[in-house]
Amino acid sequence: MSDQEVLSLTNIHKAFGGVVAIEDFSLNLKAGEVVALVGDNGAGKSTLIKIISGVYTPTSGEILLDGEAADIRDASAARANGIEVVYQDLALADQQPVYMNMFLGRELTKGPLNLLDKARMRQETQDLVDELDVRIPSASSTISDLSGGQRQGIAIARATHWASKLVLLDEPTAALGVAETARVEALIEQLKAKDLAILIISHSLDQVFRLSDRICVLRRGKQIGVRDTKSTDKNEIVSMITGVA
Amino acid sequence: MTRVSSRLQGLDFQQAVVYFGFLAIFLFFAVTLYDDGFLTQRNLTNIVLQTAPATIMAVGLVFALSAGEIDLSFGSIVAVSALSCAVALQSFPMPVGVLVGLGVGVAIGAFNGVLVAYLKLPSFLVTLATMGLFAGIARSMTNLRSVPVMNDTFTGLFGSGKLFSVPSLVIWTCLGVGIGHLIYRHTRFGAHVLATGDNPRAAQVSGIKVARVRLYVMMICGGCAGLAGLLYAGRLQAAKYTLGESDLMTVIAAVIVGGTALNSGKGSVVGALLGSLLMGMLNNGLILMNLKVSDQMIVRGLIILIAVAVSLRDTSR
Ligand SMILES: Nc1ncnc2c1ncn2[C@@H]1O[C@H](COP(=O)(O)OP(=O)(O)OP(=O)(O)O)[C@@H](O)[C@H]1O
Ligand SMILES: [Mg+2]
Numbered sequence: 001m002s003d004q005e006v007l008s009l010t011n012i013h014k015a016f017g018g019v020v021a022i023e024d025f026s027l028n029l030k031a032g033e034v035v036a037l038v039g040d041n042g043a044g045k046s047t048l049i050k051i052i053s054g055v056y057t058p059t060s061g062e063i064l065l066d067g068e069a070a071d072i073r074d075a076s077a078a079r080a081n082g083i084e085v086v087y088q089d090l091a092l093a094d095q096q097p098v099y100m101n102m103f104l105g106r107e108l109t110k111g112p113l114n115l116l117d118k119a120r121m122r123q124e125t126q127d128l129v130d131e132l133d134v135r136i137p138s139a140s141s142t143i144s145d146l147s148g149g150q151r152q153g154i155a156i157a158r159a160t161h162w163a164s165k166l167v168l169l170d171e172p173t174a175a176l177g178v179a180e181t182a183r184v185e186a187l188i189e190q191l192k193a194k195d196l197a198i199l200i201i202s203h204s205l206d207q208v209f210r211l212s213d214r215i216c217v218l219r220r221g222k223q224i225g226v227r228d229t230k231s232t233d234k235n236e237i238v239s240m241i242t243g244v245a
Numbered sequence: 246m247t248r249v250s251s252r253l254q255g256l257d258f259q260q261a262v263v264y265f266g267f268l269a270i271f272l273f274f275a276v277t278l279y280d281d282g283f284l285t286q287r288n289l290t291n292i293v294l295q296t297a298p299a300t301i302m303a304v305g306l307v308f309a310l311s312a313g314e315i316d317l318s319f320g321s322i323v324a325v326s327a328l329s330c331a332v333a334l335q336s337f338p339m340p341v342g343v344l345v346g347l348g349v350g351v352a353i354g355a356f357n358g359v360l361v362a363y364l365k366l367p368s369f370l371v372t373l374a375t376m377g378l379f380a381g382i383a384r385s386m387t388n389l390r391s392v393p394v395m396n397d398t399f400t401g402l403f404g405s406g407k408l409f410s411v412p413s414l415v416i417w418t419c420l421g422v423g424i425g426h427l428i429y430r431h432t433r434f435g436a437h438v439l440a441t442g443d444n445p446r447a448a449q450v451s452g453i454k455v456a457r458v459r460l461y462v463m464m465i466c467g468g469c470a471g472l473a474g475l476l477y478a479g480r481l482q483a484a485k486y487t488l489g490e491s492d493l494m495t496v497i498a499a500v501i502v503g504g505t506a507l508n509s510g511k512g513s514v515v516g517a518l519l520g521s522l523l524m525g526m527l528n529n530g531l532i533l534m535n536l537k538v539s540d541q542m543i544v545r546g547l548i549i550l551i552a553v554a555v556s557l558r559d560t561s562r
Contacts, residue, residue: 076452093443105451
């Protein structure tokens with residue numbers, strides 16, 4: 001784990017009309033560090049991830065990447081900065097094949113006419129899903145023919161393929177069985193070993209304690225606190241989440 | 246081997262319907278209308294020539310539907326483009342007339358597109374309104390009069406001419422379908438069109454400029470309608486406000502029967518060509534059968550209903 005702060009959020013505030021979704025949130029994330037974001041439904045976790053990934057603009061507050069003011073005014077700018085997201089409501093195009101989803105918005109082309117290089121996209125996708133052990137019939141399968149777990153695997157494979165700095169995961173294992181969950185967790189360990197910074201949302205405290213270095217608790221948009229995973233326990237986190245001592 | 250089998254898997258039922266339907270109707274007319282000359286080369290060529298404008302419109306519509314939009318105004322665009330072109334040809338050389346005709350089509354498409362993409366209005370309602378708007382403009386442009394087109398270069402290029410004994414309308418059809426297919430299946434833009442229709446949010450967070458895609462597909466629709474207007478003006482050697490008026494149902498049916506889904510990021514330009522030829526065959530066959538116009542309309546409506554039902558039926562529901 002290096003000391004470089006990959007992401008630094010200061011006094012982030014977000015309101016949707018009159019609804020305050022995030023109030024005064026601050027957090028730093030280092031390379032090779034896994035921070036878990038926990039809180040009840042509607043606490044503001046997904047909103048926070050969408051702010052970091054450029055989908056929402058914060059009402060106020062500062063976002064730094066590698067210590068510098070970051071340009072994440074939209075999702076493509078965030079991606080250009082090496083930020084990848086696995087969204088809770090999977091961002092896959094259902095009627096398209098796996099390989100087109102893997103390269104969505106970044107399609108490979110060839111030749112003077114810049115025609116799609118489908119063969120290469122198919123091959124690279126196949127190599128990637130093989131390497132990550134995502135079990136799908138083939139890289140040409142249509143997304144709508146896959147199971148929830150397989151889709152989740154694709155979304156995660158896509159994020160790991162393109163991320164160079166920061167991976168944001170919004171409940172990546174919520175729809176998965178035991179074996180698939182274990183595989184995704186192994187994948188997250190791999191990302192960490194590659195020195196990426198990781199922010200993961202999960203409702204499973206067991207998982208949070210297995211994976212994270214620090215735990216950040218949100219309650220109704222308020223940041224309740226951040227704890228080192230090693231020096232806290234489930235009881236403390238649960239009472240922080242619920243507000244019941 | 247694996248590629249062949251994955252190709253076969255990709256060819257799903259809804260996309261295959263048009264091939265079977267095409268064959269079935271062709272065989273049916275070939276047998277029942279043999280004595281009426283359905284199978285003669287002249288009649289078959291005629292079908293292709295007559296469907297050329299509809300095929301070009303269908304290509305444009307494939308892009309709009311695939312991006313999750315629709316254009317109902319293309320028939321009116323055809324008339325306005327053809328009339329603008331014909332008027333321009335009275336005082337300017339051929340290239341100017343062509344540019345005016347196409348330009349008007351693209352401009353109306355851009356007008357639709359801005360309302361859809363940036364004012365975020367539903368394309369169904371926008372183009373329902375502009376369909377009426379431009380139908381009215383087409384009527385008032387020349388006070389319901391038709392405008393003759395006497396420019397021989399123009400009527401040759403867009404109508405009766407031939408290149409190496411291939412009729413120019415056949416060449417336009419091949420060019421329109423070929424280029425359309427290439428863009429649709431083999432460019433990043435085509436992939437972005439499909440992604441936008443399939444899951445606009447996913448497209449957006451993947452960095453695809455969804456609004457721009459919507460603007461462009463409406464412009465493509467307008468441009469295709471403009472070209473269809475030129476083809477009508479060239480073949481009929483005149484432009485009139487009625488051009489394109491009766492194409493709405495035929496073209497939408499052609500595209501849907503051709504395997505393009507309403508709103509789900511799936512479609513086929515080649516399928517739209519077959520769908521359009523199928524509609525043309527149907528028209529031709531019903532005329533050869535000597536049906537009254539009212540009966541033709543009824544039969545055509547029923548057959549389109551069946552065809553659309555077979556192509557669109559959602560088996561998962
Ligand atoms: N686009 C939006 N417009 C208006 N309000 C929104 C919007 N997105 C989120 N909210 C509101 O912000 C609050 C936080 O929502 P968010 O999705 O961030 O919760 P969450 O912590 O991810 O919950 P969950 O665990 O259920 O996924 C909720 O009250 C929600 O209604
Ligand atoms: Mg959420």
